[in-house]
Amino acid sequence: MPVVDVDPDELRELTGHDEKSDDDIRADLFDLGIEFEGWSEDDEMQLEFAPDRLDRLSVEGIARSLRYHYGDDRGVYVPSTNSPEWTLVAEQTPEERPYITGAVVRGLDFDEESLESLIRIQEKLHATMGRQRAKGAIGVHDLTMLKGEAGRDGTGKSIRYTAVDPDEETFVPLDSDEEMTPREVTERHHMGSDYADLVADMDRYPAIYDEIGLFSFPPVINGRRTEVSEDSRDLLIEMTGTDQWTIDHMCNILCYSLSARGAQIERVTVEYAENAPGEHAGRTLDRPDFSTETKTVSHERIESIVGVEFDAETVIDCAERSGLDAERTEIGDDELAHEVEIPPYRVDVLHPLDVIDDIGRAYGFNALEPEYPDVSTVGSRHDRSRLEDAARDALVGLGFEDLLNFHMINEEENFERLGIEPDDDVVGGGRPVTIAQPYSEAYTILRTWALPSLMMVLENNTHRAYPQHLAEIGLAAELDESKNTGVAEHRTVGAVLAEAEVSYEDARARLQALAGAFGKGLETPPTEHPAFIPGRTAEVLLNGETVGVIGEVHPEVIVGHDLEVPVAAFELRLDALR
């Protein structure tokens, strides 16, 4: 979940509520679903919130939400924008990163805090919507350092987004004095190398030019020439990415923040050449796009979801207090509905339901009276889960301590330490389900049987009193191409008896009792299994079908687990008791 550090004084200033104490602010934020996590080292509030409201990624965004919450603002707000002077031309752009958007921002009066806030919101947008810059990357430049190329008609100013040979062009990147090629930046620039993966597969790298030359290498790094400082008053913002909607909305969120700092937004023209890849080839876009969206929400649906009867005015009031606008309308046969207008910084409203959630929050969900749903159904346990419980009860009655082990294990524990190998034709010898990127070497596969887990518990409890009679009923899995998922999952019943004097017969006696309890005829013809002592190993046959193995565990396995007592064991499929 995103965490944003916010200076409470800045919040008081931006909301115009000097009188609010830190505690007041914390309580107000909680009402918005924003949780105070603690104070940062710089005495800022660390605020955590769910990743839907990405328009709250900045102190300006949080201040805006608070002003609606306080009732200082109502309804949709759209800042005015000036007509475009600059053009962003997209020409022969890389196919892997075809899209660009942007804006010009004028009249900024930066101080340390507001510049810091601009840097932070970029980082937060990169981390969330931008998917670590893969989906969208932001470049902010000092406009006065740019020299626009004349447009095609000879007027206006333009910059050009295109693709370059990674070794042919050079520029001085941020935080460096050296002319480097884009490839050199990805190889040895301390910030550039962090994003090398994003361009690694590209033949030609993304690059943005003005008349002077290359000034930005998205999504990796900007050039030093256009670096923004506290003295910058006018900015050019460009965003490139793999999805136009995403970068347009990242741009909207950023422009709303800068506008809240008193800046004037100036639109730009985005001009896709005929040969540009992507869905906008040959089209011209006017950005940032501050047009609003509308959703039509049925009044009855609002009532049924919230569980309260509303009059239309309450709905409109709640919408306005959420920064939305709502107007009465009708759908179908005169059914009351609301046409709700959504501002351009909201990226979370996909469906009318999301509007209902906003209305519910503004109304106050916690004010609702819980009611038990008045519908009657009949409850029941699953057949398999009842069988598992009955078998567990029987084992407990036989004196076993019931255990619960992890399903994840590694090859060494599951196979080698029990003397078997994957694909051996013995109990436990299935081919294992393998995890692609395991958490650690201890958990690389799903276990094919339970005996290895039980042996590990014995190994870890040699300091505890004996006898240790342990049993587990749990999942075991192996590859099986005949299954839909390619995995055969079953519940296995494993049991070990560890104490100074214990033998095959002790295990046989208990298995006999278990089989008898489920009305199964037990036979144990001799067999061989590497985990058990030859001549003291048998197949478990229930009603004539082979379902498991029983025997005295081989001394090599016992010593291998650092045990000093004999162990007798059995393992069988749970469904054999059905």
Next chain:
Amino acid sequence: MKLPRAQVAVLKTADANEYRTITDVATEADLQPETTTGAAFALAEEGLVTVTEETDESITLTVEGEQYVDEGLPERRLYDAAIAAGADEDPVDLGTLIGEAGLDGDAVDIALANFARKGYGTVDSGEVAADPDADSDADAERVALEAIGEGEDVADALAAVLGDDSQTDAQGVLDQLERRGLVDRAESTIRRVQLTDDAVTALMEGVEAAEEVDQLTPDMLTSGEWRDAEFAEYNVEAEAEEITPGTEHVLRQTANRVKDVLVGMGFQEMQGPHADAQFWINDCLFMPQDHPARTHWDQFALSEPDQIDDLPDDVVERVRKAHLEGVGEDGEGYHSPWELDVAKSLDLRGHTTSLSARYLSGYQEGELDPPERYFSVEKVYRNDTLDPTHLLEFFQIEGWVMAEDLSVRDLMGTFTEFYEQFGIEDIEFKPHYNPYTEPSFELFGTHPETGELVEVGNSGIFRQEMLDPLGVDVDVMAWGLSLERLLMLMYGFEDIRDVHGTLCDLQLLRDVEVVY
């Protein structure tokens, strides 16, 4: 007269004319003192003996006390060495005297502390001056210690050495010795017995020992021999050998309690695959394919097998469309790529909502007929950091209700009812965000022991973008909760790794108290 063997022995050993101590009687009769006491009281009840009691203090030397009896008290050895070195006239270097007196370790500190306390002299700037008038032979502590060593009466010994008019009282000296850890004092009850006239008469008439048996045997029962048998008394207060009972694992017990509650509330149990296609785990839940929680940082992807064989084509197409275009007239998609290969790839399920998705897809096949309630208490897998409260595998309680026109209030009412069964009251609902529910709520409850507010679950009403592609046209509300969190709340475990997994501690599991 027939009496148990021990009582007969006591009767024959005790005297009619004088009171004899139980210890004496026991020694002479060759009985355990406890047995003798028991027999004496039994005889007293029969009016055959009288028993008197008095409290006695026994004083014994500690190991250190015995050492000082042999070697002399450290302060006295220091004093003697000082006198020998002429410290009664001119102060002598402390170091030299310690060597002379043969003191080392703690004995040095003990000697110095008591030297000054007893007025043997003064120690100043590392030099010792001895008081020539001090009489170390008449040291009351030394006298008392030696008297105890000899088994003599302390008060008598003190009077003999210090004179009757000495102000030194024996109790004060003993208290001091006890503080120094040189003696142990214990109170004991001394009991004495004497025969009554009835006993004398009985003895003259003849008293025999009844036969005592140790173990009741089948033979004795069938022969009737038990009628004349006298059963040897056991020490019924003694602890017996420890046995380890068979027990159901505490987390299974908790799971079963949850299952009982949910079945009681009308829920049916679900089951399904642990290794499943991302389609059922994520795509059906309207999680965009580039959602951060879908990377290997959160869920375990499988390398073998890596793809599900097949998925229902119609559902796949509707899910794809929901992701790309949204659902309904005003719906909007995710602006994220959607690939069938990703949907078909296999993961260990990160939640059991994959089971809910599979069950809900049965609605269009007529397998569900609302109203319906379903639940599962099954394992899920998360690539989280292992710590006392987080495991890579844990149990999730999953539940959902399908009915017409479900509201947020129905959701609240269901949880309030569920959590009350576990003593968790005053459930609070914090509006929250999940990709697959709207509205969504985090649930907070008050810890029954600590009163703390703790998160107990996550809930919501399934989005249209989840239900429509599954072919469901009625409302479904759902919730998820970690079983381990409930367990920790109920039992107060601090480290879940002691309970779940191969590192579990058998003793801890054996010591768990029953909760019902």
